Amino acid sequence: MTQGRRTIMLVDDHAVVREGYRAVLEKQPGLKVIAEAGDGAEAYRLYKEKRPDLVVMDLTMPGIGGIEAIRRIRQWDPDARILVFTMHQNAAFAVQAIRAGARGYVTKTSPPEALVRAVADVFAGKVALSPDIDHELALSRLAEETVAADVLTAREFEVLRLLLAERTADEIAALLHISPKTVANLHYLIKTKLGVGSDIELVRLALRQGLLTQMEIGAS
Amino acid sequence: MTQGRRTIMLVDDHAVVREGYRAVLEKQPGLKVIAEAGDGAEAYRLYKEKRPDLVVMDLTMPGIGGIEAIRRIRQWDPDARILVFTMHQNAAFAVQAIRAGARGYVTKTSPPEALVRAVADVFAGKVALSPDIDHELALSRLAEETVAADVLTAREFEVLRLLLAERTADEIAALLHISPKTVANLHYLIKTKLGVGSDIELVRLALRQGLLTQMEIGAS
DNA sequence: GCGACGTCGGGAAATTTGCCCGGCTTCTCC
DNA sequence: GGAGAAGCCGGGCAAATTTCCCGACGTCGC
Numbered sequence: 212m213t214q215g216r217r218t219i220m221l222v223d224d225h226a227v228v229r230e231g232y233r234a235v236l237e238k239q240p241g242l243k244v245i246a247e248a249g250d251g252a253e254a255y256r257l258y259k260e261k262r263p264d265l266v267v268m269d270l271t272m273p274g275i276g277g278i279e280a281i282r283r284i285r286q287w288d289p290d291a292r293i294l295v296f297t298m299h300q301n302a303a304f305a306v307q308a309i310r311a312g313a314r315g316y317v318t319k320t321s322p323p324e325a326l327v328r329a330v331a332d333v334f335a336g337k338v339a340l341s342p343d344i345d346h347e348l349a350l351s352r353l354a355e356e357t358v359a360a361d362v363l364t365a366r367e368f369e370v371l372r373l374l375l376a377e378r379t380a381d382e383i384a385a386l387l388h389i390s391p392k393t394v395a396n397l398h399y400l401i402k403t404k405l406g407v408g409s410d411i412e413l414v415r416l417a418l419r420q421g422l423l424t425q426m427e428i429g430a431s
Numbered sequence: 432m433t434q435g436r437r438t439i440m441l442v443d444d445h446a447v448v449r450e451g452y453r454a455v456l457e458k459q460p461g462l463k464v465i466a467e468a469g470d471g472a473e474a475y476r477l478y479k480e481k482r483p484d485l486v487v488m489d490l491t492m493p494g495i496g497g498i499e500a501i502r503r504i505r506q507w508d509p510d511a512r513i514l515v516f517t518m519h520q521n522a523a524f525a526v527q528a529i530r531a532g533a534r535g536y537v538t539k540t541s542p543p544e545a546l547v548r549a550v551a552d553v554f555a556g557k558v559a560l561s562p563d564i565d566h567e568l569a570l571s572r573l574a575e576e577t578v579a580a581d582v583l584t585a586r587e588f589e590v591l592r593l594l595l596a597e598r599t600a601d602e603i604a605a606l607l608h609i610s611p612k613t614v615a616n617l618h619y620l621i622k623t624k625l626g627v628g629s630d631i632e633l634v635r636l637a638l639r640q641g642l643l644t645q646m647e648i649g650a651s
Numbered sequence: 652g653c654g655a656c657g658t659c660g661g662g663a664a665a666t667t668t669g670c671c672c673g674g675c676t677t678c679t680c681c
Numbered sequence: 682g683g684a685g686a687a688g689c690c691g692g693g694c695a696a697a698t699t700t701c702c703c704g705a706c707g708t709c710g711c
Contacts, residue, residue, distance in 0.1 A: 392660055658707085667698070669695090
């Protein structure tokens with residue numbers, strides 16, 4: 212990266228929203244938007260081609276999501292600077308993003324200046340978190356909600372995904388070549404491990420943890 | 432409204448996103464953004480103060496949501512032109528918005544030109560729907576999914592809300608001063624009326640129909 | 652080889668679900 | 682004012698599921 216001219220790539224599936232990022236960022240001297248992508252796959256491809264100094268990335272996108280895009284880009288270039296800018300004011304998402312290799316997490320509810328400041332912070336080597344996410348993370352620390360991906364085994368996680376996909380116990384049993392009884396046992400075990408009493412709580416916990424995004428809901 | 436100078440109010444809880452709308456719309460000669468609001472209550476207040484010729488409105492916002500804001504504005508000014516511009520590519524939302532009095536529904540995934548065209552269509556007296564919403568509505572017509580708000584009685588709807596709020600049957604019974612048995616019966620009746628087999632399907636249907644927005648999920 | 656752990660499922664009691672019923676109130680329409 | 686429809690409430694009971702226990706098997710690390 213040259214010092215005087217920092218290049219940026221924007222990743223968001225909404226073209227009009229990218230227009231907003233661009234307007235805000237290009238008001239800053241020394242920042243230049245050189246690429247835009249509408250989904251994770253395009254982001255990865257364009258990153259390799261354009262080598263921007265920083266990526267501003269949304270999380271919820273069709274196809275390959277933001278988290279996976281971060282992982283891929285960081286695998287290809289471990290020094291990549293990626294700043295997540297999303298609507299999800301959600302500690303679970305922030306944790307996932309940072310673990311995947313993001314250098315910051317700012318919510319879209321923040322004033323535009325916050326984005327500008329976060330960009331500067333990332334260039335300065337700091338981890339940029341907006342105040343509301345600080346707060347969310349603090350709360351989640353206190354709540355100590357069990358993280359599904361951490362406590363569940365691979366098999367349990369798979370059954371959970373299928374349950375959330377509106378499969379009946381019998382369908383899952385047939386799919387996995389196990390007895391319906393085992394599915395029932397796993398279902399029970401999952402609820403126990405996650406400290407959840409009903410299926411309704413289970414779905415809501417899954418939503419909070421991003422296991423099921425609102426996007427997928429329609430695609431039943 | 433004067434012919435040469437059409438005034439617009441933007442409503443969206445994300446400041447950066449409003450920046451995008453503004454950039455796209457003000458490129459058009461004859462359009463001028465004269466107000467911005469970040470939630471439904473502010474939108475209603477500002478509408479009365481500024482009397483814009485058109486409102487571009489998001490749906491999911493903190494506090495008073497977009498649907499309710501549309502209702503209020505239209506009650507105060509039955510001729511108000513309101514165009515919904517949202518990320519929700521969801522037939523149920525579109526139906527609610529149009530019923531509340533919106534003159535159009537465009538999703539944020541549409542190219543920026545689609546927004547410009549929709550604005551022009553609304554000014555021309557047409558109902559503006561983006562192609563993906565046309566498609567969603569067509570599908571929903573074929574699927575004929577039961578609409579919770581239509582088929583459920585008030586009591587049933589109330590129980591449904593409480594169930595979704597992660598209350599146990601016993602809590603609901605105590606809250607409504609009825610027997611747990613009745614709650615169980617209502618729970619069963621709700622699932623029957625909505626043509627749903629499990630609680631998981633029930634939650635997902637509620638999400639599709641906007642009874643439970645992703646925003647609320649965290650606030651358990 | 653031995654303990655820890657994940658996977659798979661049987662068994663049995665406890666609970667919930669699915670579906671029926673009848674009684675009660677309210678509202679409408681004649 | 683009476684007949685009928687529709688909503689609300691809850692008992693009853695068989696069937697199904699959930700809950701919790703158990704043992705068997707494979708595999709991995711030490």
